[in-house]
Amino acid sequence: MEGVEYSLYAPPVGVDSDTVQFVRVDEAKCEGCGACEEYCASGAIQSINDDGIHRIVDPVACMNCGQCLTNCPYGAIYEGVSFVDELAAKLKDPDTVVVSMPAPAVRYGLGECFGAATGTYVGGKMHAALRKLGFDYIWDNEFTADVTIMEEGTELLNRVKSQGSKDAMPLPQFTSCCPGWVKFAETFYPDLIPNLSTCKSPIGMLGPLAKTYGAKETKTDGKKIYTVSIMPCIAKKYEGVRGELDDGGFDRDIDATINTRELAYMIKAAGIDFNSLPDEDPDPVLGESTGAATIFGNSGGVMEAALRLAYEVLSGTKLANPDIKVVRTHEGINTADVEVPNFGTVKVAVASGLDNAAKLCEEVRAGKSPYHFIEIMTCPGGCVNGGGQPLDPEIRASLFRSTVAQINKRFRARKIKA
Amino acid sequence: MKLSRRSFIKAAGAVAGYAVLGVNIAKEAAAEVMDFVARRQNSVYAADANKKIYKYRKSQDNPMIVKIYDPKTGFLHDGPCGHESHHLLHTHYYDRSKKLNALKEKGIELNL
Numbered sequence: 001m002e003g004v005e006y007s008l009y010a011p012p013v014g015v016d017s018d019t020v021q022f023v024r025v026d027e028a029k030c031e032g033c034g035a036c037e038e039y040c041a042s043g044a045i046q047s048i049n050d051d052g053i054h055r056i057v058d059p060v061a062c063m064n065c066g067q068c069l070t071n072c073p074y075g076a077i078y079e080g081v082s083f084v085d086e087l088a089a090k091l092k093d094p095d096t097v098v099v100s101m102p103a104p105a106v107r108y109g110l111g112e113c114f115g116a117a118t119g120t121y122v123g124g125k126m127h128a129a130l131r132k133l134g135f136d137y138i139w140d141n142e143f144t145a146d147v148t149i150m151e152e153g154t155e156l157l158n159r160v161k162s163q164g165s166k167d168a169m170p171l172p173q174f175t176s177c178c179p180g181w182v183k184f185a186e187t188f189y190p191d192l193i194p195n196l197s198t199c200k201s202p203i204g205m206l207g208p209l210a211k212t213y214g215a216k217e218t219k220t221d222g223k224k225i226y227t228v229s230i231m232p233c234i235a236k237k238y239e240g241v242r243g244e245l246d247d248g249g250f251d252r253d254i255d256a257t258i259n260t261r262e263l264a265y266m267i268k269a270a271g272i273d274f275n276s277l278p279d280e281d282p283d284p285v286l287g288e289s290t291g292a293a294t295i296f297g298n299s300g301g302v303m304e305a306a307l308r309l310a311y312e313v314l315s316g317t318k319l320a321n322p323d324i325k326v327v328r329t330h331e332g333i334n335t336a337d338v339e340v341p342n343f344g345t346v347k348v349a350v351a352s353g354l355d356n357a358a359k360l361c362e363e364v365r366a367g368k369s370p371y372h373f374i375e376i377m378t379c380p381g382g383c384v385n386g387g388g389q390p391l392d393p394e395i396r397a398s399l400f401r402s403t404v405a406q407i408n409k410r411f412r413a414r415k416i417k418a
Numbered sequence: 419m420k421l422s423r424r425s426f427i428k429a430a431g432a433v434a435g436y437a438v439l440g441v442n443i444a445k446e447a448a449a450e451v452m453d454f455v456a457r458r459q460n461s462v463y464a465a466d467a468n469k470k471i472y473k474y475r476k477s478q479d480n481p482m483i484v485k486i487y488d489p490k491t492g493f494l495h496d497g498p499c500g501h502e503s504h505h506l507l508h509t510h511y512y513d514r515s516k517k518l519n520a521l522k523e524k525g526i527e528l529n530l
Binding site: 018040041058060061104105108117119121123146149150151153176182183185186188193198204205212216245247284287289292293294295297299301305308309312328330355384385394403 | 455
């Protein structure tokens with residue numbers, strides 16, 4: 001599917017997510033170049049013999065971000081989980097009400113699989129394509145990105161207000177939208193779990209809302225609803241099968257998770273002419289969204305969206321210009337002091353990449369973190385560069401070009417830091 | 419020291435890369451870093467600022483958000499972080515470090 005191999009395996013309800021291999025190496029295709037290792041913050045992907053053949057040493061150590069996969073010049077890394085077969089069957093079943101839940105970043109990558117320039121926005125065509133594929137309700141994860149801002153923003157304000165009282169939750173508050181980061185915190189920094197926002201990610205919220213609120217609003221039997229998370233991400237497949245996400249009252253809140261590449265494959269396999277589709281809106285109730293929701297796809301986006309709320313709540317005044325460009329992050333760590341009238345300074349940090357996240361975690365662990373709110377994205381640049389997005393054609397164009405691209409990338413990265 | 423296959427490929431690639439692109443690299447580097455990701459990021463911010471795509475730019479202004487949190491008739495009428503929110507929208511996390519420690523005891527070295 002779009003240059004990446006998949007095992008058609010849909011993990012059953014009740015599976016232990018830590019035993020599933022979401023990212024795998026085809027050892028017959030691995031050339032031992034080691035590019036994958038350089039993109040892996042945890043060190044889960046390692047050379048296992050003298051030829052430099054790589055393997056993920058254990059799913060426990062892998063955060064499922066898939067950066068190794070998208071940066072492998074040989075296409076030797078593949079996905080161990082795909083719900084595409086199961087989803088195709090559900091779409092045909094008249095008794096199943098299939099609900100679409102695409103993430104913000106999907107609409108900035110999907111067009112590339114149909115020949116559009118990198119980054120082309122295809123939100124309207126995406127909704128139209130989902131309708132054509134047979135989804136019954138075109139709901140959108142961007143709606144719950146807005147809900148996340150309400151919940152996570154309120155949680156932050158509560159934490160700030162309660163400082164000094166006996167059972168105050170600690171600051172800084174970390175965002176919890178990125179499943180690679182959440183697993184990373186649980187695995188490597190479990191002592192910082194109280195700092196993680198208790199909010200589920202937007203998709204963790206849309207699953208149960210679809211089966212309760214959505215079912216009520218559309219007069220649908222909740223147990224007939226099959227929710228499909230469509231993500232720019234591989235780690236979201238891990239999140240979807242996490243046992244604690246079952247608050248909607250049925251087996252799983254998120255029944256299936258596919259990524260941008262798999263959606264492109266399904267659209268092609270169904271014979272839909274994507275480029276000639278009209279722009280269509282999602283269905284209301286759980287579909288309408290704002291600019292604050294769509295910027296969740298970028299590193300620094302959750303922060304900016306949260307500040308658009310926090311500013312107005314803390315200051316009691318309207319935020320005239322919603323652009324808070326200072327937190328927009330391309331790579332590395334970005335910090336900012338945001339002045340809020342009638343309140344004071346809100347100190348924030350945004351980290352892109354888990355090696356950078358570790359630096360901020362060490363600071364918090366040492367009690368030296370000055371921040372109120374920290375956003376972490378596992379993939380450099382954010383979800384738009386997620387492990388489930390269409391590949392950068394440069395990387396696999398040829399061994400020669402890919403090597404040059406790697407050098408170029410590293411050279412540029414060094415240049416900007418200097 | 420034996421030159422491994424991996425380091426040979428790296429070295430050969432580096433030589434070839436610099437030979438071909440040496441002149442252009444510096445110019446390009448100043449212009450755009452991680453070009454591919456930047457294009458997608460710029461497109462996201464352009465959509466956010468485009469009134470034809472997103473009528474509202476703040477979550478609290480989304481009419482469907484106003485509806486779901488309506489204090490009288492809303493599904494989440496007790497507000498953000500209220501009772502129903504806590505049931506459906508908030509969660510707990512789990513210490514997974516034991517599994518990691520078990521790996522380390524087997525002698526597997528990781529970056530952290």
